[in-house]
Amino acid sequence: MALVNEHFLKLQNSYLFSDIAKKVNSFKITHPKDKIIRMGIGDVTQPLPPAVIEAMHKAVDELATKETFHGYGPEQGYSFLIDAILKNDYASRGVYLEPSEVFVSDGAKSDTGNIGDMLRHDNSIGVTDPVYPVYIDSNVMSGRTGILENGKWSDVVYIPCTEENNFIPSLPDRRVDIIYLCYPNNPTGTTLSKDELKKWVNYALANNAIIMYDSAYEAYIQDTDIPHSIYEIKGAKKVAIEFRSFSKTAGFTGVRCGYTVVPKELNAFTLNGETVQLNKLWNRRQSTKFNGTSYITQRGAEAIYSPEGKKQVKETINYYMTNARIMKEGLRACGLNVYGGTNAPYLWLKTPDRLSSWKFFDKLLYEVNIVGTPGVGFGPSGEGYLRLTAFGDRNDTMEAMDRLKKWLHQ
Numbered sequence: 320m321a322l323v324n325e326h327f328l329k330l331q332n333s334y335l336f337s338d339i340a341k342k343v344n345s346f347k348i349t350h351p352k353d354k355i356i357r358m359g360i361g362d363v364t365q366p367l368p369p370a371v372i373e374a375m376h377k378a379v380d381e382l383a384t385k386e387t388f389h390g391y392g393p394e395q396g397y398s399f400l401i402d403a404i405l406k407n408d409y410a411s412r413g414v415y416l417e418p419s420e421v422f423v424s425d426g427a428k429s430d431t432g433n434i435g436d437m438l439r440h441d442n443s444i445g446v447t448d449p450v451y452p453v454y455i456d457s458n459v460m461s462g463r464t465g466i467l468e469n470g471k472w473s474d475v476v477y478i479p480c481t482e483e484n485n486f487i488p489s490l491p492d493r494r495v496d497i498i499y500l501c502y503p504n505n506p507t508g509t510t511l512s513k514d515e516l517k518k519w520v521n522y523a524l525a526n527n528a529i530i531m532y533d534s535a536y537e538a539y540i541q542d543t544d545i546p547h548s549i550y551e552i553k554g555a556k557k558v559a560i561e562f563r564s565f566s567k568t569a570g571f572t573g574v575r576c577g578y579t580v581v582p583k584e585l586n587a588f589t590l591n592g593e594t595v596q597l598n599k600l601w602n603r604r605q606s607t608k609f610n611g612t613s614y615i616t617q618r619g620a621e622a623i624y625s626p627e628g629k630k631q632v633k634e635t636i637n638y639y640m641t642n643a644r645i646m647k648e649g650l651r652a653c654g655l656n657v658y659g660g661t662n663a664p665y666l667w668l669k670t671p672d673r674l675s676s677w678k679f680f681d682k683l684l685y686e687v688n689i690v691g692t693p694g695v696g697f698g699p700s701g702e703g704y705l706r707l708t709a710f711g712d713r714n715d716t717m718e719a720m721d722r723l724k725k726w727l728h729q
């Protein structure tokens with residue numbers, strides 16, 4: 320008799336974004352004529368940069384002849400891409416990593432979800448709340464979260480980030496072994512200063528904890544004093560794994576490419592207290608379970624670091640950040656409290672009249688045909704908030720603001 324991993328049975332029926340897609344689809348069936356503006360899932364709308372398209376076409380042609388064909392690549396990624404990452408994303412910020420500390424993958428969602436494979440099931444978990452649901456759900460699957468009671472997992476330490484604390488998480492009052500931090504933050508769109516991030520690195524150093532640092536949105540940082548990488552903080556290589564993604568940086572949500580940095584200085588421990596280098600374990604895990612990102616994709620990713628690629632990526636990011644500015648100004652003009660959106664493509668909106676997140680989501684969908692993401696879907700501290708993304712088309716973004724203004728001023 321084959322037995323299931325019963326931890327899966329503890330999960331809620333479906334993933335947050337699948338739930339929302341279902342609701343939107345049923346609305347479409349009952350309201351076929353209404354034009355929906357999607358500001359829910361953080362999916363990009365602008366095409367890939369021309370430099371990426373050109374590099375991918377060239378890579379396709381290479382695969383067409385015997386002399387330049389590529390079969391299996393290195394599971395860790397091709398050195399042409401890893402070298403470009405090291406030079407442009409790290410050395411340029413004074414962070415020096417070895418090529419074998421970088422693992423190219425199909426994106427940060429898979430890596431943040433899979434990283435726990437290397438760690439025992441009885442580690443304690445800390446998350447900022449609200450939180451990207453993958454961190455929680457993947458730990459539910461591994462049996463680290465306990466049971467769900469009133470919207471909270473009993474063995475997870477929730478660190479609230481709300482208006483009251485200006486969305487700055489305090490260090491946990493209970494010991495945690497693994498801490499998930501995402502900055503710029505999904506979903507609140509807020510950031511951490513170097514001093515704030517330093518507190519977390521020092522906490523992890525003092526407690527032999529590990530920080531899972533998701534910086535998928537670092538390309539959206541506009542203020543020069545906000546850290547792009549946790550390794551800008553002294554000592555972080557001893558305690559942090561960093562996840563990066565080309566999805567939001569360069570429009571790869573459908574193409575799939577990202578990477579994870581596992582420094583060689585980072586150790587975890589056996590029950591007997593022996594130290595184990597996590598870089599070795601992740602390498603072993605990836606070589607067994609992953610056959611690498613496609614050659615075409617990696618050539619496309621490499622192209623974002625060319626001079627034209629950089630310029631084109633910047634233009635697209637400016638486009639989305641202009642959307643974010645239009646939205647922030649528009650929402651404030653409607654009298655709403657709104658956060659984020661200055662160093663991140665997400666805006667975190669306090670619902671009017673103390674409406675619950677889902678109630679406000681439904682009203683927006685049915686009364687103005689705008690799709691957001693209910694804050695409570697990201698955790699208990701998200702109740703009473705709604706997330707909007709700036710990844711839309713400009714005309715749709717402006718139309719959404721007009722609809723909201725009319726609706727709220729009725």
Ligand code: MLT
Nearest residue numbers: 359360361362428451505
């Ligand atoms: C989001 O909307 O939070 C993201 O698009 C989800 C993701 O990147 O997987």
